[in-house]
Amino acid sequence: MPLLTLDACWAQAGGTSPTRFIGASVFKGEEFIGLNDATKHFHATCCRACRVSMSRGSVRCSLKRSRYRRPQKSVDLDLKVDQSSSNTNVTDGSSSTVENAPSIDVSSNSSSMNSTTSISSRSTVLQACTVTSGLMVALGAIIREASHVAFMEGLPVIDCTKEISFGFETWHLELVTGLVILISSCRYLLLRTWPDFAESSEAANWQVLTSLEPVDYLVVSFLPGISEELLFRGTLLPLTGNNWTSVLLVAALFGILHLGSGRKFSFAIWATFVGLMYGSATVVSSSIVVPMLSHSLNNLVGGMIWRYSKSESLR
Structure with a gap:
């Protein structure tokens, strides 16, 4: 050859x-x-x-x-x-040029940013949200009713239904508005000043919100907001004393349970802070509706802002 x-x-x-x-x-x-x-x-x-x-x-x-x-x-x-290349003219002292040379395949092992995050399907997200929220609502409602029955029977148990009610007054609307503005503003600042929190929040949002339709944001915002507040602020908070110490304890538990699914310790700290705000509003208003509305609206605002920012970056 x-x-x-x-x-x-x-x-x-x-x-x-x-x-x-x-x-x-x-x-x-x-x-x-x-x-x-x-x-x-x-x-x-x-x-x-x-x-x-x-x-x-x-x-x-x-x-x-x-x-x-x-x-x-x-x-x-x-x-x-x-x-057929024998007909090619070659100049003395010059190097011949080889065209159409075989290509070389190069394999390189590269890792994606922050280890590739899996994206859950729309049906999976909605199903998980519905089932989890339903379980928390059922658990909260059962404990509240059990505490009421035990209290009526003369047992030394705090009646959750009396300590934290479903009542709502006009000034509560101002409290809800203030909480939404405060928490949304703090989240906005932390996303730009705390890289670890921004990465953790992005991983969780990317996994859950990517496959959703715009109308689905109402589901994943209000169902967790209502169910989580019923269980944590409407049940656990009054059972542990309905005071500022119980506010801190329930907020810490709320933050710990928000670890996982791409969320790091920084996100748990953020969830603890949010729990403190919701718990404080519950103690002040003696109404579970206030943290429910605040939590749901904050979820909706955060989700829509994330979706809008992603759609803008893809244009």
């Missing part, structure tokens, strides 16, 4: 008229003979930088730099030379 040789690597030993090898061409004096076939030149000598394997018809070349040494790499070239 014809072999494409490297420039200035070969010289014919002996003979009155020297034979020169330029690229893939052979010259006798100044006359072009044809393509270079290494198997026809047994007296050829090789420079010490190159080694020829006749059996494989390949060239292995290890280049050494004078100023610095780079890691040596063995490059196997197995180039089939088209016989």
Whole structure:
């Protein structure tokens, strides 16, 4: 098989008229003979930088730099030379150009940003949200009713239904508005000043909200907001004393339970802070409706802002 040789690597030993090898061409004096076939030149000598394997018809070349040494790499070239290239004009002393050379596939192991986060399907998100919220509502309602029955029977148990009611007054609307503005503003600032929290929040939003339709945001905002507040602020808070100590304890539990699903410790701290705000509003208003509305609206505002920012970045 014809072999494409490297420039200035070969010289014919002996003979009155020297034979020169330029690229893939052979010259006798100044006359072009044809393509270079290494198997026809047994007296050829090789420079010490190159080694020829006749059996494989390949060239292995290890280049050494004078100023610095780079890691040596063995490059196997197995180039089939088209016989029609014999009509190509080659200028003396110039290197031949090989076009349409074989492409090289390079495989590299690269990891995605923050380890690729899986995206849940729309049906999976809605189903999980509905089932989880239903369980929390059922658990909260059962405990509240059980505490009421136990209290009526004279047992030393706090009646959750009396401590925290479903009543709603006009000034509660102002409290809800203030909570939504405060929590949304704090989230906005933290997303831009706390990288770890921003990464954690992005991972959770990407996993849950990506596959949802706009109307689905109402479901994933209000169902968790209502069910979580009924269980934590409407049940656990009055059972533990309905005071500022119980506000802190329930908020800490609320924050711990928000770990996982791509959420880091920073998100748990944020959830604890939010729980403190909702718990404080519950104690002040003695109404479970206030934290329910605040939580749901904050979920909706945060979700819609995230969706809008992502749609803008993809344009």
